Amino acid sequence: MASAALTIEWKDEYLVGVDIIDHEHKMLFSTFNDFAKAIENDLGDLIVERILIELLEYVLMHFEHEEDIMLGRNCNPDEYGAHKAEHEGFTKRLIAIKDRFDRGDNINAPLTTFLLDLILGHTVIRDIKLGTLV
Numbered sequence: 001m002a003s004a005a006l007t008i009e010w011k012d013e014y015l016v017g018v019d020i021i022d023h024e025h026k027m028l029f030s031t032f033n034d035f036a037k038a039i040e041n042d043l044g045d046l047i048v049e050r051i052l053i054e055l056l057e058y059v060l061m062h063f064e065h066e067e068d069i070m071l072g073r074n075c076n077p078d079e080y081g082a083h084k085a086e087h088e089g090f091t092k093r094l095i096a097i098k099d100r101f102d103r104g105d106n107i108n109a110p111l112t113t114f115l116l117d118l119i120l121g122h123t124v125i126r127d128i129k130l131g132t133l134v
Contacts, residue, residue, distance in 0.1 A: 006036045006112075007032075007033045007036055007037075008029055008032055008033065008119055008120075009029075010025075010026050010029045014123070014124050014128070015131070016127055016128060016130040016131040017130075017131040018069060018130060018131070020065055021062075021065060021066060021069065021127070021130060024058070024061075024062045024065065025123050025127065027058065028058065028062075028115075028118070028119060028123060029119065031051060031054060031055060031058065031115075032115045032116075032119060034047075034051060035048070035051050035111065035112070035115065036112075038051065039108050039112075045101075048101065048107070048108075048111075049101065051111075052094075052097070052098050052101060052107075052111070055094060055115075056094060056095070056098060059087070059090060059091055059094055059118075060091070063084075063087035063090075063091065066083070066087070066127065066130065067080070067083070067084055067087065069130060070083060070130070079129070083126065086122060086126065090114070090117075090118055090122065093114055094114060097110050097111050097114060
């Protein structure tokens with residue numbers, strides 16, 4: 001019997017109170033779950049490539065939204081700088097994973113780790129602070 005794919009369930013406690021950010025965070029959870037199912041069902045490189053492209057588009061758009069909101073709310077410059085630096089680090093990591101994929105490497109483990117870090121380490125911990133800026 002095959003084991004079930006690792007999934008991460010969205011919870012309302014992850015809401016930051018900014019509609020666009022909350023919607024985008026939900027999309028990220030869905031993308032992770034799609035990726036986990038693709039791995040479990042061995043759906044192949046085309047699905048993984050589609051997910052990578054979606055993720056690259058997502059992080060660029062989403063991080064810009066968060067940073068604009070922080071600036072618009074006159075966020076503490078140190079907090080803003082730290083948050084922006086995290087975004088830049090995540091973006092560089094994802095680009096490196098995409099480069100590995102393009103070279104033909106299996107990126108299932110590094111992409112899983114990236115997504116877990118982004119969701120569990122950044123989105124549900126650090127981004128919650130955005131709600132205090134509203």
